[in-house]
Amino acid sequence: MALARVRELTYRYPGADRPALGSVSLDLYPGEVVCLLGPSGGGKSTLLRALAGLVPHFHGGVLSGSVEVAGIDTRRTRPAELAGTVASVFQDPEDQVVLTGVEAEIAFGLENVGTPPSQIEPRVATALDMAGVRHLSARRTQELSAGELQRVCIAAALALGPELLLLDEPTSQLDPDGAKGILDVACFGRAVVVSEQRPTLALERCGRVVFLEGGRLLLDAPRGEAIEWLGEHRPAYLPEMRLGADDQDAGSGEPLVRLEHVFYAYGTRHAVGPASLTLRRGEVVALVGPNGSGKTTLAKLAAGLLEPAGGAARLNGRAAYLSQDPGRYLVCERVDEEVALGVGGDLERAGRALELVDLAGYDSRHPRDLSSGERERLGLAAVLVTDPDVLILDEPTRGVDPERKALLARLLRANADRRATLVVTHDPVFAADVADRSVSLGAAREPAHV
């Protein structure tokens, strides 16, 4: 018997000119793992929200068709009543943390669903272990890295012991080993729907694949059949890693960044180093490493945004830095003005940069009206427009679908000769696709030599 039944589900967000989902029907069975794929804006997150009852209760809009989970009609039941039966992990861990302490954060849901008090602490401890974050139990959530926070959010969902676990890009901030571990734990003993833009790991663990595009269900098939379909119709979702990346500085271009034995600490908390890194004009370097190893800090040191506490940092030329989640940091009322901000208001250059990232025609839109994927590209345009000698991108593929990732890799490669490019990424496929070499930072608290 199906755990969840979706029938002819059509849904339109308030004010939207087209439905986010159109006539979607599917069944989910207890214990099965379903991989939900599709381009950005294709309706994956909306389907997950419908299964959690958040659509339409929280978002409003117009819904037709039906969604039943564990025999409960989600249209007639508040999402809070479904909590425990269903647990969700959303895309942005920073925006779903309610409390300030890690343990309290995980206990929050358990308290809400009426878990007997004597069971709360043991279940919190078990969830911390499952998500591999026992060592963070006494930490404040504001102090955690994005990857650590993502694990805490997954722990909070696992603690509820749900029958249906909904994961919206749960590994977008995790290093490959961490992502494997977390998916192994999450995809065991319950029904799971996992939406992923780094689909390799999820495809290995699922029994079934659902592909959504433009709100329509293009594919709902067992894994083997789905892989054949993807190979034929959407090959970007079945990446093959190019080999040959190494961690040696063997380039011959002019060195634009030289970090020599730099280290840095936020207050008393060691962040990175001592580490050394050279970036030369003409090369694209991928900076990889586990969560909390200090990649972002090293990238900021390379961009000149932080002064090292020790060691030497030399930057020749102009650097531009694209932060993680750039969609948060938009300041203008129009897309073209946002991009032109870095070049003294030159709208012509801004227009060319927008074309590069496939946002031509968006000039007069408000930046905050764009989808999250479009905002990422807008952020990229805002740094590319400055035509920097050193381009540093921090997790530029977060939330970006495989086809767009391939386009981004081509764009970076096409202009690689003009500058030195450093890409901080957890995505091994993208790293292999875009980089001439990769450098790896060791685990947190270990000195790194790269």
Next chain:
Amino acid sequence: MSSVPALTVLACLAAAALLADRTITVAAITVLLLVVCLRAPRRRRWPYLVGTLVSALFLFLLSPLLGSYGGVVLWDGPSVPVLGRLDVTDEELRIALFQALRLAAVGLAFAAYALLLDHDRLLQAAGKLRHSVLAVALATRLVPSLERDAAGLVEALRGRSVVVEGLRGRARLLSPLLAGSLERSLNLAESMEARGFGRPGRTRVPQPRWTGLERAAVLCGLLLVLGAVLWL
């Protein structure tokens, strides 16, 4: 000291500062609370301390000009439309100092609550006041969240070769900061709903018993409030 007794003591100190009649008593409470606040990390405490102390200073400087009582005129200023004659008397100065100290004491008590208390523990202990306590805790986090967002925004702009300078430049960040804050609050509300917030039948993590020291501190706080009403 755990959060609930600490909050009780802070509330008692703030109440005593509001109820006491003597300037020296209020001044002593203010200094005590300032010392408590100085235990917080320097980077986190400065917005609260600056906000509180500047507000108190403004009250001290402006209220004598606007008041019209007291016999000994220390300074006789011009007459201003609407406000009338500006002057400062010894009585106005004394009352302004008293009110400024009261304001500082209440502000510092809030700063100590925001900076030093474990809000999660308060929420877990809140019982039927859970919704209100959570609303206050989230509102309390607004200042540090905005501070963090502002730092991120300035850094992101620096990464795009845009330097934020001067009051006008910083003022320009207010609108995006507010918009970002609203977006975050919507996402947070969605996450809370999905995690069962507001559902009946809630339970809570077992709370630790109060120690003897905590009981004594709360008793002292309550006695201070009583003393403020009767003698201080």
